[in-house]
Amino acid sequence: MDTSNSQETLVSLRSVTRSVTLPDEKQLHILRGIDLEVLSGDHIAIVGRSGCGKSTLLNLLGLLDVPTSGELEFMGQPAQRLSSNARARLRGSTVGFVFQQFNLLPGRSALDNVITPLFYAKGKDFWRRRELAMDMLDRVGLSARANTMPNMLSGGEQQRVAIARALVRRPRLILADEPTGALDVETGQAVMALLDTVATETAAALVTITHDTNVAALARACYRLDSGVLSPLARAEAGAHS
Amino acid sequence: MTSIISTLVEAWQELRINKVRILLALLGVALSVAALTSVVGLGSLVREGIKAQSERDGGRVATLTLSVNGPSTPDAEKLEKAYEGIQQRYGITTSTHVGRTQAGFQFPRGVTAVNMTIVDIGYGIIHRVPLTQGTWFAADDEQRLAPAVVVSEAFYNQAGRPNLATNPRVSIPGDQPATALIIGVVPDTYPDTPPAAFILTKAAAMTGMKPDMTEFKLWVGEEQANALTAAITADLQSQFPGYYAQAQRVDFAAWGDPLGPAQWIVGGVAGLVLLLGAVGMLNISMVTVRYRVREIGIRRSFGATAGRIFVGVMMESVVATAVAGLAGVMLAVAVVKNPWIESKVAPGLTEFPAFPIEAALLGFGAAVLVGALAGAIPALVAVRVKVIDAIRF
Known part of the structure; x- marks a missing residue:
């Protein structure tokens, strides 16, 4: 990664491991010795097979989880020393999640879904929540469907609503977990193009976890996660990787 | 300040979205509150009616009756003078x-x-x-x-x-x-x-x-009633030796509050009704939280703290039961202040008292308490949800 042009380090992982204790008391090592730096404006793709620890790594990057060992710094703050509430606040103000299954809240319109993260914002962002959410829906081309319920939207539209929801608080880091996994190829490409454009416009870092080599090829840096070990992948290799 | 308002707004939005489910859950609470408030309100009305009737029959608190009995009828003139003297000595103005x-x-x-x-x-x-x-x-x-x-x-x-x-x-x-x-x-x-x-x-x-x-009746202060009863009896007895003289309380409260036990029993039944409503509410809240595990996980990923989730789930319950409590109290007021019901419950009253504010506050307070209790347990469950597992739920 090029760090020469005054990019700020958002997340830094050094020798990070994550393991869990199984019911038979054995340790399952999900991540081993991960070293990774995510800078502002980065677009990183992480590829790997199912069960290799991709989602666990994403949870660590998004402060949903903490490492078993190693150092994880989030905007210069050691994550392990932050309380659960402090991590939640930091996550709310700086991280936006896009999930594979969209995870839109049922029974709420597209607009209400986009508004939801703003309930946890303070000051102007809370009071202007409707206006901000409409702006963001407009940005993803869905302002005309603001009052539509998720079950009345197509898969692509639902993911666009999810993207609008992830970006409405203008996060510094966007974490996308298989964002095209539930979409057809064409719609997936359109969604990724939108995600990439919006991330670039807002100077946010985008970390995408994917199986899709085409999606991985869009990233400026690509990594492979295999059996919990993260290694850089050349762009040509990324295109060939499946 | 923003977080308090946003919590309330969020709770209200949740109520709006889940209105059918919540309406069904709250129907029991509203009816329980209406029953509790009506029982207390009607009890108060009945009490006022019985009190008015008792005051008309026996006198208000505290009324003493003086009597002098013996082998022959005491001299009427001497008796009148004795009564006058007692009023003067003890400063009693109403007789x-x-x-x-x-x-x-x-x-x-x-x-x-x-x-x-x-x-x-x-x-x-x-x-x-x-x-x-x-x-x-x-x-x-x-x-x-x-x-x-x-x-x-x-x-x-x-x-x-x-x-x-x-x-x-x-x-x-x-x-x-x-x-x-x-x-x-x-x-x-x-x-x-x-x-x-x-x-x-x-x-x-x-x-x-x-x-x-x-009969000769005196109206004295409730605090001095017992002391005056003994003093006047002794006073009168000393003036009529050989007779049996007595001052005696005859008002309805002379032997304690006659309506107290009945009101406790009725209040207990009303409390039981409310408890059943609360259990129903708790049951539905628990099921709902389990159904909302993924939603809670998603909210946590947006930056909702554990405290915010706890307060949010609890506020939904409290705001909902407060609205139900208000509806229940209004229903109770409509029932208790119905002219036909008033005339049947307290036939001895010519002017009916206003709806007792303590009954309305009790009903509303009980509803909010039920909401807090029925919300606290699901809220604790919600806080214990692991974010990562919840998102995948």
Whole structure:
């Protein structure tokens, strides 16, 4: 990664491991010795097979989880020393999640879904929540469907609503977990193009976890996660990787 | 400040979205609150009715009756002086003689026997006599040549319901015929009671009415009632040696609050109803939280803290039960203040008291408490949800 042009380090992982204790008391090592730096404006793709620890790594990057060992710094703050509430606040103000299954809240319109993260914002962002959410829906081309319920939207539209929801608080880091996994190829490409454009416009870092080599090829840096070990992948290799 | 408002707004939005489910859950709470508030409100009304009736019969708190009994009837003049002396010595300002007899009155349909109560002015205060028309006796009524009477509705009806402003009179035939002036009307104690009237002691003597037996009543402060009872008994006994003298409390509260146990039982039943409503609410809240695990996980990923999730889930419950409580209280007020119900529950009252504010506050407070209790357990479950597992749930 090029760090020469005054990019700020958002997340830094050094020798990070994550393991869990199984019911038979054995340790399952999900991540081993991960070293990774995510800078502002980065677009990183992480590829790997199912069960290799991709989602666990994403949870660590998004402060949903903490490492078993190693150092994880989030905007210069050691994550392990932050309380659960402090991590939640930091996550709310700086991280936006896009999930594979969209995870839109049922029974709420597209607009209400986009508004939801703003309930946890303070000051102007809370009071202007409707206006901000409409702006963001407009940005993803869905302002005309603001009052539509998720079950009345197509898969692509639902993911666009999810993207609008992830970006409405203008996060510094966007974490996308298989964002095209539930979409057809064409719609997936359109969604990724939108995600990439919006991330670039807002100077946010985008970390995408994917199986899709085409999606991985869009990233400026690509990594492979295999059996919990993260290694850089050349762009040509990324295109060939499946 | 923003976080408090945003929590409330979020809770309200959740209620709006899940209105059908919440409405069903809250129906039980609203009905329970209505039952609780109605029971307390009706209990208060019944209490006021019984209290008014008891005050009309026995006198208000604390009323003492003086009596002197013995081998022969005590000298009436000496007895009167003893009563006067007691009032002066103990600084008692409100008293009355109470005697009963019958007298014939000339009505348009003929002479009818009327139950007469021979009293002093103080009777109106001691028995808190309600009036539907006119006034109770005043000091100058004792000076009237035509004796003043305060009559019952049954008497007033038999007299043809004359306008009191025209100073209506009614004849008392007999050995000492007289013409009485109707100055006030009191409600009948029960439906179809025979005609009755009050007359002042001096006026009764003028018309030749002699009571079968006369009581003497004093109105004293509740705090001094016990001490005065003992002191007056001893005082009276010393003046009538060889007789059995006694001062005795005769008001309804003389042996403690007669309505207390009944109110506790009714309140207990109402509390049980509310508890059942709360259990139903808790049950639905628990099921709902399990159904909302993924949603809670998603909210956590947006930056909702554990405290915010706890308060949010609890506030949903509290805001909902507060609304249900308000509806329940309004329903209870509509029931209790219904004129037909009021007249059936407290037939002895001419003026019904306002809906007791303590019943409304109790109902509303109970609803909020139920909401907090029924919300706290699901809120604890919600906080314990692991974010990562919840998102994948």
